[in-house]
Amino acid sequence: MTKDARRVVCYVNQFFGTLGGEEKAGVGPQIVDGAVGAARAVQQALGDAGTVVATVICGDNYAAEQPERAVAEMLALVTAQRPDLVIAGPAFLAGRYGVACGALCAAVQATLQIPAVTGMHAENPGVDLYRRQVYIVQTGGEAVRMLDDARRLVTLGLTLARGEAPGAPAADGYFARGVTHNVVVATNAAERATAMLLDKLAGRPFASEVPLPDFPNVPAPRLIKTLEGATIALVTDGGLVPKGNPDGIEPLNATRYGAYSIEGKAGLDAALYDNPHRGYDTSFVKQDPHRLVPVDVVRELEQRGAIGKLHETVYSTVGVATTLAHSARMGREIAEKLRAAGVDAVILTST
Amino acid sequence: MTPVAVMVGANRIVPAAGIIHPLGNADLSLEDEKALRRRIVERALVALTTEVTRPTVFANE
Amino acid sequence: MRLELRWSRVEALIAAATTRLVGTRLEIDLEALRALLAADARLTRIRLDLVHPGEQVRIGRVFDVIAPRAKLDGGGHLTVMDGQVQVRDFPGVLGAITKVGHGRTLALDGVAVVATDQQADPVAGSLAVIDMAGPNAALSAFGRTHNVVISAWPAPGTGRPEYLAAVRLAALKAAVHLARTARDAEPARVEVFELPPSPRVPAALAHLPRVAYVFQIHSHQRPTGVDEGVLYGDPVRRMLPTIIHPNEILDGAVLRGFMGRSVTTWATQNHPMIRALYAAHGHSLWFAGVVVTVAQATEPERVRSAFLVAGLVAHTLGADGVVLTKIGGGAPHVDMAQAAAQCEALGVKTTLVVEDMSTDGSAEGMLLFNFPGMDALVNVGSSQEPLVLPAMDRVVGADDLAAKLVGETRATYGTLCGAIEQVGATKVMAEVR
Numbered sequence: 001m002t003k004d005a006r007r008v009v010c011y012v013n014q015f016f017g018t019l020g021g022e023e024k025a026g027v028g029p030q031i032v033d034g035a036v037g038a039a040r041a042v043q044q045a046l047g048d049a050g051t052v053v054a055t056v057i058c059g060d061n062y063a064a065e066q067p068e069r070a071v072a073e074m075l076a077l078v079t080a081q082r083p084d085l086v087i088a089g090p091a092f093l094a095g096r097y098g099v100a101c102g103a104l105c106a107a108v109q110a111t112l113q114i115p116a117v118t119g120m121h122a123e124n125p126g127v128d129l130y131r132r133q134v135y136i137v138q139t140g141g142e143a144v145r146m147l148d149d150a151r152r153l154v155t156l157g158l159t160l161a162r163g164e165a166p167g168a169p170a171a172d173g174y175f176a177r178g179v180t181h182n183v184v185v186a187t188n189a190a191e192r193a194t195a196m197l198l199d200k201l202a203g204r205p206f207a208s209e210v211p212l213p214d215f216p217n218v219p220a221p222r223l224i225k226t227l228e229g230a231t232i233a234l235v236t237d238g239g240l241v242p243k244g245n246p247d248g249i250e251p252l253n254a255t256r257y258g259a260y261s262i263e264g265k266a267g268l269d270a271a272l273y274d275n276p277h278r279g280y281d282t283s284f285v286k287q288d289p290h291r292l293v294p295v296d297v298v299r300e301l302e303q304r305g306a307i308g309k310l311h312e313t314v315y316s317t318v319g320v321a322t323t324l325a326h327s328a329r330m331g332r333e334i335a336e337k338l339r340a341a342g343v344d345a346v347i348l349t350s351t
Numbered sequence: 352m353t354p355v356a357v358m359v360g361a362n363r364i365v366p367a368a369g370i371i372h373p374l375g376n377a378d379l380s381l382e383d384e385k386a387l388r389r390r391i392v393e394r395a396l397v398a399l400t401t402e403v404t405r406p407t408v409f410a411n412e
Numbered sequence: 413m414r415l416e417l418r419w420s421r422v423e424a425l426i427a428a429a430t431t432r433l434v435g436t437r438l439e440i441d442l443e444a445l446r447a448l449l450a451a452d453a454r455l456t457r458i459r460l461d462l463v464h465p466g467e468q469v470r471i472g473r474v475f476d477v478i479a480p481r482a483k484l485d486g487g488g489h490l491t492v493m494d495g496q497v498q499v500r501d502f503p504g505v506l507g508a509i510t511k512v513g514h515g516r517t518l519a520l521d522g523v524a525v526v527a528t529d530q531q532a533d534p535v536a537g538s539l540a541v542i543d544m545a546g547p548n549a550a551l552s553a554f555g556r557t558h559n560v561v562i563s564a565w566p567a568p569g570t571g572r573p574e575y576l577a578a579v580r581l582a583a584l585k586a587a588v589h590l591a592r593t594a595r596d597a598e599p600a601r602v603e604v605f606e607l608p609p610s611p612r613v614p615a616a617l618a619h620l621p622r623v624a625y626v627f628q629i630h631s632h633q634r635p636t637g638v639d640e641g642v643l644y645g646d647p648v649r650r651m652l653p654t655i656i657h658p659n660e661i662l663d664g665a666v667l668r669g670f671m672g673r674s675v676t677t678w679a680t681q682n683h684p685m686i687r688a689l690y691a692a693h694g695h696s697l698w699f700a701g702v703v704v705t706v707a708q709a710t711e712p713e714r715v716r717s718a719f720l721v722a723g724l725v726a727h728t729l730g731a732d733g734v735v736l737t738k739i740g741g742g743a744p745h746v747d748m749a750q751a752a753a754q755c756e757a758l759g760v761k762t763t764l765v766v767e768d769m770s771t772d773g774s775a776e777g778m779l780l781f782n783f784p785g786m787d788a789l790v791n792v793g794s795s796q797e798p799l800v801l802p803a804m805d806r807v808v809g810a811d812d813l814a815a816k817l818v819g820e821t822r823a824t825y826g827t828l829c830g831a832i833e834q835v836g837a838t839k840v841m842a843e844v845r
Binding site (some may be wrong): 197 | 685686696734743772791837
């Protein structure tokens with residue numbers, strides 16, 4: 001092996017490892033010296049740039065039924081080979097195989113801190129699960145162009161092994177990982193916008209610089225009780241906090257929320273509250289917190305019997321530049337607490 | 352921010368009185384402000400008891 | 413409307429006995445300039461620093477950056493009274509309210525006036541910086557200009573809005589003062605901006621697509637102060653969309669308000685979208701005109717504004733396509749998207765310039781809206797992305813923060829003034845990988 005040649009370990013399933021078909025899908029992880037089965041295409045694509053020192057084979061059912069154990073066992077086999085690069089698959093449309101490829105690559109990156117690449121078809125469930133963490137090369141649905149796919153896997157893998165940054169997803173043939181990173185391009189945004197509009201007007205293709213977000217549907221719950229029997233809680237993302245912000249809710253990019261008692265209170269005393277929210281002018285709601293959290297009005301409704309009960313805890317966070325991930329997590333956690341406390345409905349005030 | 356609420360999939364949406372004072376209005380007297388707050392909260396209660404199948408805005412009539 | 417920008421190039425900036433332009437060397441009598449700016453009772457103690465590209469200097473507490481401009485003629489009636497030339501620059505804020513956008517205006521290339529904010533609480537706000545050397549210098553125009561840095565402190569009793577108005581005014585005065593040195597110079601280059609009234613298209617060019625620009629000039633997430641002029645000095649508080657000539661924007665009619673998220677007055681004065689549309693005008697498009705609008709704070713106002721914008725774009729300017737930019741934070745995204753959606757509904761194709769709003773680098777967090785037809789988006793980068801500010805030799809404009817700012821600091825792209833500009837002035841882009 002030349003001095004720059006990389007030690008590569010491949011992972012293939014029972015079929016691509018020439019053990020057999022579905023009848024062998026239950027075999028556990030095993031290792032074979034050199035390149036076996038589909039890994040031979042990887043070796044061919046590597047040429048002098050690297051050597052497939054070993055091939056790990058694992059049955060798809062074993063990988064699917066006990067994923068953590070399978071990955072741990074495969075990882076151990078990989079580690080012992082001291083590789084510079086791991087290439088898994090390609091898995092094409094085989095779902096169990098694709099998910100296992102993604103999982104192994106993610107584990108290799110995290111534990112061994114060496115690059116790992118895999119490849120599969122766009123509809124393989126492994127893509128959605130692992131695209132953010134793992135470089136996944138896009139392949140067709142079948143092994144017809146195996147050598148071609150192997151070449152693209154190897155090219156990307158060697159780039160990563162050399163510590164170089166890969167090209168844009170379209171250029172290098174991998175699925176966009178959904179991460180954004182500032183770069184400096186050749187023309188300013190105004191010029192690019194003008195050019196893009198002219199393309200759009202002329203019916204020419206153009207590449208939008210921002211993917212449109214896709215939010216899943218949330219089924220709408222039904223209020224089972226009547227209002228007169230219901231417990232209503234108040235929640236806000238407008239940043240209401242007690243003076244001193246005891247929970248340290250961040251004024252921007254919040255990751256925390258607070259639970260504040262209004263038990264026995266007819267309203268919110270402005271002197272006892274504050275507001276660190278940086279996304280709007282908070283002077284009006286500081287002057288009168290009811291402009292944000294309507295405790296006064298809802299308490300009256302409770303006293304009149306129009307609603308059953310005003311829940312004694314107000315949940316609050318700061319909703320400016322909050323990540324989707326943290327927003328969803330906080331929402332879930334608050335919802336669980338409210339449900340455990342017997343709350344039936346929520347009025348959420350958002351700024 | 353109603354369009355954002357529709358987009359992210361919130362099912363029951365009640366437009367309020369502005370970002371800086373969703374349930375108030377500094378230009379009104381305290382009494383009128385409270386009346387405004389009551390009206391918006393009452394609309395929220397209507398929304399809570401209305402069956403919906405997709406993001407629905409309960410707008411001011 | 414024919415505007416002539418007469419550019420003189422500055423390659424050196426020094427303190428001297430008199431303020432004058434000698435070839436490409438700008439000499440400034442700092443004491444005289446200081447005295448001119450100190451005449452404002454709202455300010456006390458004014459300090460001027462000259463900072464040059466390549467110096468290991470970080471400018472801190474940056475509030476805004478102004479490009480030197482001075483009208484030679486054409487600003488309404490520029491008269492000489494009692495031997496004093498009547499100021500017509502930055503009308504409604506510095507000069508008298510008068511029409512600008514035509515005639516001759518002096519401009520200096522290679523120099524910027526940087527206004528610092530000595531009153532802001534560094535903990536509550538994230539104050540901007542400019543790096544004059546190192547990897548960040550190239551990310552912003554101001555790492556490559558000779559900068560006249562103004563530090564002024566509020567006089568006792570001066571509230572925040574008054575202080576910011578005074579600081580901005582001082583920077584505008586300095587900008588005019590410096591540009592006036594070029595009045596007798598032979599310009600290095602002259603740019604002519606001439607655009608006839610929108611309907612008057614010569615037959616030979618009638619086939620060109622008509623493209624308009626919707627320019628969001630302020631966001632009412634924070635209402636403007638009484639002294640916070642944006643459009644011809646008006647604080648645009650209840651502004652409904654309206655049409656102005658692009659030359660007016662290039663000639664000082666529009667300034668940035670006091671909230672500076674990823675926008676400087678400099679970028680407005682050197683407006684990249686207007687320049688890009690002018691450059692293509694008569695060749696690949698007909699520049700149909702500019703609609704100015706503000707981002708509203710309530711939904712009804714936003715809806716109304718969107719309809720009015722679309723009407724002006726489609727029915728008055730007769731545009732086939734429109735580009736839109738925003739100012740401010742997340743809520744203005746929605747204003748811009750609603751206006752664009754209404755334009756698309758009237759058959760006008762849109763392209764929007766957005767800021768990557770993601771706070772965790774995830775592509776799904778980039779946008780806060782999703783309307784049909786919003787398929788052509790250009791982004792100006794992410795302000796939230798981390799950026800390392802390397803150690804420097806000294807800090808200017810932020811004495812109280814110098815000990816911290818001089819060393820290596822972890823900041824964000826948004827901290828670096830001029831790296832991210834919402835009107836599209838820079839080449840930074842958030843790439844989705």
